[in-house]
Amino acid sequence: MDASANLRDISSVDQILKTAPAAAAIECFGRIAATEAIRAILSETRDKVRQGQEVPSREEIAALAFSRLDANDRPMLRSVFNLTGTVLHTNLGRAILAEAAIDAAAAAMREAVALEFDLKNGKRGERDDHLRALICELTGAEDATVVNNNAAAVLLVLNSLAAGREAIVSRGELIEIGGAFRMPDIMERSGVRLVEVGTTNRTHARDYRDAVGPGTGVILKVHTSNYRIEGFTKEVGARELSGIARDKGVPLINDLGSGTLIDLIRFGLAHEPTVREAIGEGADVVTFSGDKLLGGPQAGFIVGRRTLIETINRNPMKRALRVDKIRLAALEATLKLYRDPERLGERLPVMRLLSRSQPEINAQAERLAPVMQHVLNNAFRVSVIRCESQIGSGALPLTTVQSAGLALTPVEGSGRMLAGLAAALRRLPIPVIGRIERGSLLLDLRCLEDEESFAAGIRRIALPVEEGFESEAFTFSAGAEKGNGS
């Protein structure tokens, strides 16, 4: 039979719309979307029939339309299992939030809230009022405000306090923290004139003293959170620098980057300067992130001397950088957890994940290895390994925590097998993201809390058959996040 005769056998849109799968599509996605999807499938069907394919039934066409609509409806921002070994992975959304923060954010989304409304006197209130007292209590600062992220905090502080004037910074602190955030660039965009002092490895107190002049707006100290220079080095500490700033009558800004509100020694990690310490050392303004070690939503904190915070709040740029009610609610709930440091390890996911012990993770790896081996059959060897997790996002760059995981090694073959396996893991309903290192795909289990759904998920791994093998590059190769900041 010729193709044009077959084309006449294809059902019409109206006929297809009367089928059961089309009714389901209308129910789920609406009549307009369902009709459009059917039209699109019909047009593709005509092409295929012209090329000699059989005419599908109207139910088949409707079902195809339904599955296409269903696939398009899945969230683009997918949940994943972060088994990269980097707890605060910038590309995977950094900190996951505490339940209290999630509840608070959901409530703020559902209801009208007194965001800028003073319930005591019925007048207009300030959105910073909700967090100010709490931040000051936790950091010892006089005043505080919050903006979109720490990059915004640095931009706003410099622009408010030193636009058109000089900002003095050590050459050893002109860092890049991943992607587009380079300290010199953000300083330039804030309208300050960058004055570099010292050298890459050594900066002395006299370098700062000599540089300060009538045109100086601020001295900036940047916590070089994502790398360390070792050997013949000299850095002027914040306390000494604050003495110089005071003598010269210019404010000292300390960009802490991650910042933390508690001593991490409590969680078996190295000491990272706390915000309270930075304030205590005499910085006039301290900036830090909300979604790094603090464990909250994306935000940038600006804390310090009241007069300076007031100047910052008067800057019209503040309006463009402010945070919404959802994040304010989540931040408040996150910060309140710090009032009970003893239970932080249970309640705050960042601390809970960082403080999981190696033996506990190892036991989990032992439980999961046979499941994985069964799924991967004879194509890969599954072994339980010791590994080291890193904190990520530029916090404590040299500190790693003992962890455990699974190494999946191709029995024969090579990079192509590994890339194919990595791709198969990314295609799972909840994609699994690991890292490739020395010929194996490593899954660091430190951040695996929902073991049951992970085990159920990996049973659905569909290894590609040899000819359909994907050679797509693995997104998070070993080098991608290692040593880089955020």
Ligand SMILES: *Cc1c(COP(=O)(O)O)cnc(C)c1O
């Ligand atoms: C991470 C970081 C920033 C940027 O913070 P975001 O919250 O990612 O905008 C700025 N300065 C330092 C030192 C950092 O480590």
